[in-house]
Amino acid sequence: MNVTDLTVKNDYCIGCGVCAGVCPSNNLYIDWSPRGELIPHTNNLCNDKCSICLDICPFNNHKINQDAITNSLFSKTRNIKYNEYTGYYLNCYVGFRKDTVKRLKSASGGLATSFLASLIKENIVDRIIAVGISEDNNRMFNFKILNNSNEVYSCAGSAYYPVEISRILKEIIKEKEEFEYAVIALPCVAYALRLAIDKIPKLKKKIKIIASLTCGQLQNRFCTELLSLESGIKVNELAKMNFRQKSENNSAINYMQVATDKNGNEGIPQANQELPSHLWHYQYFKQNACNFCDDIFGEVADVTFMDAWLPEYIDNYRGTSLIISRTPLALKLLENSHEYNLKEISVNSVIESQMGLIQKKRTLLKGKLYKSESSNSFYPEKRVKPDFNVYNENREFIDLTTEIQDLSKELWPKYRLDKSTAEFWNELKPLESKIAKYERKIRIKNLMTKPKKFFKKISGS
Ligand SMILES: Cc1cc2nc3c(=O)[nH]c(=O)nc-3n(C[C@H](O)[C@H](O)[C@H](O)COP(=O)(O)OP(=O)(O)OC[C@H]3O[C@@H](n4cnc5c(N)ncnc54)[C@H](O)[C@@H]3O)c2cc1C
Ligand code: SF4
Ligand code: SF4
Structure with missing residues (x-):
């Protein structure tokens, strides 16, 4: 049995490629599915005794979950604090890169690329693994190995597009040189990498720093x-x-x-x-794995970057970032750099900036888990538990958004070569109208008041 029989078969694969990257028999390769998603495919039958792909898959069930990993990585750090949504943190910051040209090329405040570039400039690692434009005609973006800060800056921006890391992992496992790496990855990929580092000594030796991005969802x-x-x-x-x-x-x-x-x-x-x-x-084209994700802030990463979606920063079109730092090294680099305009911000403000995600990944998730549990098929265990009441209360929203996700993926191949998107929208709009109608009905009850009340509860204000 391998990941194709479990995670992929049950539609929980996010296409990260870590399984194919660590497969000792080169038996897995990542390619597109007919639904526009990257998934592993098999070359040959697997050796019966091998289960490494299942051991590192972020959507399989593991004794070592994110909490166990972060306890062992961060809990003993001096002055470390803990919050149930952000995980461990030493400090949180808001800011942007002073160089306006580079800031404008970035997704938000340009702090992720600046931080990664500083790791090379300060000789902390030799190379960075980040996402940029792919040289492969079949993929628009992919993970790449970057050798200097200019290459790092050229990868600024967010790729809302499936990317996978298998080729890079194979390369660094095989390479003879003792290069050390920092990687930037979405929370699920960061988790898979931590699991892989735990299993493969070569990766442990080489991947020294993991940075993450806060993540709401990934579309196909x-x-x-x-x-x-x-x-x-x-x-x-x-x-x-x-x-x-x-x-x-x-x-x-x-x-x-x-x-x-x-x-x-x-x-x-x-x-x-x-x-x-x-x-x-409305969650068009959203990958199903993202419905089963409970990590908002890349908890296993040394440092996490995100948008400052707070009223005082949203109006500035140049973009502003928030950062959670979890290691003394990240803290030192951030605080000593003259390239950033940075100030401390409370963890509650960071949480406030992502309230919608907390509602999705911690509350609605309980209802989605209940729905999966009732179907008696495999589902990934999460740190929140299935809850009938949450499902019952949000059933219409959960069922309609799942329908929009599935139908958009099913119908797009029929319309993708059209001259316009009109026919596609004609088919999908009735479903979207149903969600809008439902949201109007329960807006005050579910989607507006609860996050606010909930935030008051967690912040004590
Ligand atoms: C799929 C996705 C969903 C996101 N959802 C949210 C959200 O809900 N809320 C929020 O606050 N922020 C979210 N972000 C993060 C946000 O888009 C910015 O990346 C973040 O604010 C950092 O901005 P920056 O200007 O500091 O980064 P930049 O300086 O622009 O650098 C971005 C870095 O991220 C890397 N990168 C880009 N795309 C990917 C990818 N797919 N996987 C791994 N690395 C990548 C680039 O290589 C680059 O190194 C999401 C990002 C992605 C890719
Ligand atoms: S490790 Fe990643 S690519 Fe492989 S099955 Fe799991 S989610 Fe999919
Ligand atoms: S929402 Fe979660 S599962 Fe989906 S891409 Fe983001 S981190 Fe991965």
Whole structure:
């Protein structure tokens, strides 16, 4: 048995590629599924005694969960504090990179790339593993090995696109040189990497620092294709996508998505909040694994970066970041750098910036787990438990958003080569209207008042 018989078969795979990267028989490879998602495929039958892919898969069940990992990594650090949502933390910061040109090229305040570049400049690691434009025609973005700070800066920005790390892991496991690495990864991938580091001494020796990004959800490849067609570039002409172009006419949260065709012509920029549908809110093309994710803040990472989605920063189109630092080294690098404009911020403000995610990943998750448990098939155990009452209270929302996720993935292949997105929307809009109607009905009860009350409860205010 391998991950294809469990995680993939039950649709809990996020396509991280860690399983294929560590498979000792080279038996797994990552490629697209018909649903626009990266998943492992098998070359041959596995050796019966081998279970390493299952041991490191972030959506399998493990005794060593995120809590066990973070206890062993961070709990004994001097002055460390703990919060049930952020996990361990030494300090939290808000700020941005002083160099405005580099800040404008980044997703938010440009602190993630600055921090990674400083790891090379200060000789803390030799190389960085981050996500940038892929050289492979079949993938728009992917993990890459970066050798210097200029290469790190060239990977600024957020790739809302499936990426996988198998080739890189294979390369560093095989390489003879003693290079040391820092990796930036989404919380689920950071967790898989920690599990892999625990199993494979070579990875433990080489991966010295893991940085993470706060993460709400990951859409499949079709979402990028839809954004392209929406901007007037046909899917088979799409070459590049900038998911987070800043515009001085918009707030930071209303960033532009800009597609470029194979001749270098840009499509019509699409403002995030002015698309024909709020794709993220209605959860179009969302990967099912993300419905079963309880890690908001990349708890196993040494340092986590995110958007400052707080009223006092949203209006600044240049972008502002929040940081959670969990190790003395990260703290020292952040506090000593003259490249950032940084100030301390309370952990409660960091939590407040992600209230919607906390509601999804900690409360609604209980209902989703209940639904999976009732179906009697495999589901990944989480740090919150299945709860009938949560499911019952949110049943319509959970069922309708699951339907939109599935239907959008099923229907897009039929419309992707169209000249416009009109027919696709015609099929999906009735379902979206049902969710909107439901939300209107319960807005005050469920989606607005509860997070606020809930925040008052956790912050004690
Ligand atoms: C799928 C996804 C969902 C996210 N959801 C949220 C959210 O809900 N709330 C929130 O506050 N922030 C979220 N973020 C993080 C946010 O988009 C910014 O990445 C973060 O604020 C850091 O901005 P920056 O300007 O400091 O980073 P930059 O200086 O722009 O550097 C970004 C770094 O992230 C790396 N990177 C880009 N895409 C990926 C990827 N897919 N996987 C791994 N590394 C990547 C780049 O290589 C680069 O090193 C998400 C990011 C992604 C990729
Ligand atoms: S989630 Fe990652 S480790 Fe698990 S099966 Fe998918 S690609 Fe492999
Ligand atoms: S929501 Fe969770 S599972 Fe989905 S990509 Fe983000 S960290 Fe991974």
